[in-house]
Amino acid sequence: MKNYLPQRTITRLILIGVISTVLILPVGAFARTSSILVRLPGGNTGQLKTHSGLVELQSLIEAFDLRSSMDVLGERLDLVGSGGSCRLLLESPLVLSRGLFTVMSGPLVDLGGRLAMPADFLTKALPALTGRSSLLDAQVLTVGEAGSGNFKGQSPEDLPRFASFIRRDQYVPEEILKEPKGLSVVVLDPGHGGRSPGARGNTGTIEKDLVLSVAENLKTRLEEGLGIKVVLTRTADYYVGLKERTAIANNNRADLFLSIHANATFRRDIDGYETYYLSLKSTDSRARSYAEEENKALGVKGGKDDQALLEAILWDMAQTAYIQESSELASMVQKRLVGELRGRDRGVRQAPLAVLMGARMPAALAEIGYISNPEQEVRLNRKSHQDQIAAALYMAIEDYHRALLRGEIQRGPR
Numbered sequence: 001m002k003n004y005l006p007q008r009t010i011t012r013l014i015l016i017g018v019i020s021t022v023l024i025l026p027v028g029a030f031a032r033t034s035s036i037l038v039r040l041p042g043g044n045t046g047q048l049k050t051h052s053g054l055v056e057l058q059s060l061i062e063a064f065d066l067r068s069s070m071d072v073l074g075e076r077l078d079l080v081g082s083g084g085s086c087r088l089l090l091e092s093p094l095v096l097s098r099g100l101f102t103v104m105s106g107p108l109v110d111l112g113g114r115l116a117m118p119a120d121f122l123t124k125a126l127p128a129l130t131g132r133s134s135l136l137d138a139q140v141l142t143v144g145e146a147g148s149g150n151f152k153g154q155s156p157e158d159l160p161r162f163a164s165f166i167r168r169d170q171y172v173p174e175e176i177l178k179e180p181k182g183l184s185v186v187v188l189d190p191g192h193g194g195r196s197p198g199a200r201g202n203t204g205t206i207e208k209d210l211v212l213s214v215a216e217n218l219k220t221r222l223e224e225g226l227g228i229k230v231v232l233t234r235t236a237d238y239y240v241g242l243k244e245r246t247a248i249a250n251n252n253r254a255d256l257f258l259s260i261h262a263n264a265t266f267r268r269d270i271d272g273y274e275t276y277y278l279s280l281k282s283t284d285s286r287a288r289s290y291a292e293e294e295n296k297a298l299g300v301k302g303g304k305d306d307q308a309l310l311e312a313i314l315w316d317m318a319q320t321a322y323i324q325e326s327s328e329l330a331s332m333v334q335k336r337l338v339g340e341l342r343g344r345d346r347g348v349r350q351a352p353l354a355v356l357m358g359a360r361m362p363a364a365l366a367e368i369g370y371i372s373n374p375e376q377e378v379r380l381n382r383k384s385h386q387d388q389i390a391a392a393l394y395m396a397i398e399d400y401h402r403a404l405l406r407g408e409i410q411r412g413p414r
């Protein structure tokens with residue numbers, strides 16, 4: 001028996017090797033698309049398409065006869081099945097159902113026009129839609145009888161523990177995050193507008209007009225003083241929804257979001273300034289009733305409405321990662337308002353303000369005075385006072401910008 005091969009055979013083998021590699025390669029790449037067999041009670045079967053280990057949404061919809069809808073911004077996916085509903089957020093691993101949440105091993109992603117999610121969605125969240133138990137073993141999903149399964153989620157109070165999961169843009173190298181960088185884009189949000197007038201003063205001052213004028217003034221100052229890009233969420237008297245406001249900031253990749261409002265109360269002697277940043281809980285009962293009023297004025301259903309609660313939780317998650325920076329921003333804004341305008345210091349407060357919830361950057365809301373206080377209303381109407389307010393807010397944003405450049409502010413994910 002010869003222990004070597006003739007040269008011609010070797011050449012042939014190499015050729016076969018090369019040809020088969022060329023033939024197998026595309027087959028190998030194609031093999032990333034695979035499927036999961038679904039076994040239903042009564043011997044029925046179905047199939048779920050997977051790609052790189054992710055389950056394609058469309059095949060899930062077909063296999064379980066689900067209804068789906070995506071919000072106008074293309075960020076939120078609602079799924080409804082015969083056993084219930086759930087909500088997912090693009091690029092987030094969170095799934096919400098019945099006021100509870102669960103966290104998948106990875107986010108809902110867009111694979112070139114097709115949405116897909118990690119396979120553990122099938123065991124963690126599918127029972128919320130089908131009301132049936134789900135058992136995944138290798139590439140086989142066994143689904144139980146109707147009523148055999150339910151959604152085992154966690155309560156919203158546990159959300160802060162999961163804040164790091166929602167950090168987007170995780171591919172940004174650590175060194176870049178640590179490199180001191182000032183502000184490049186700021187989004188200013190003049191409160192209300194159009195059918196939402198906001199607070200009204202005794203002599204007819206309307207919050208929506210006042211805050212727009214201050215925001216326009218501040219925009220010019222920031223562009224000229226810091227040379228940065230400034231975008232307003234509205235540039236005239238029209239209504240802008242809450243999600244659109246933060247979406248404008250998110251889409252512009254803003255480094256800072258400042259919402260500008262003016263206050264009113266039935267007690268005419270109350271005046272002064274206050275600045276808010278977001279939390280699920282209010283610092284006190286006044287902050288809570290304030291949040292309810294502002295949210296209501298902006299078209300958010302308050303109270304225990306389940307859908308609103310889910311919404312609030314989801315949108316809050318975006319801001320959770322920036323709470324520390326937002327608190328520092330709010331302190332700087334409050335310090336300048338009180339210091340430059342010499343008004344009563346009503347403090348920095350935390351409240352579940354819907355307008356801040358979706359912001360994926362440090363965000364605060366400034367109350368630039370009480371329209372309901374007759375003396376303050378007169379001042380608020382003066383162009384010179386509006387100038388002073390814009391100057392104070394400019395100084396606060398400049399303080400924040402300088403603190404960023406000095407590396408004094410711990411940056412959240414970007």
Ligand SMILES: [Zn+2]
Nearest residue numbers: 191198261262
């Ligand atoms: Zn307002």
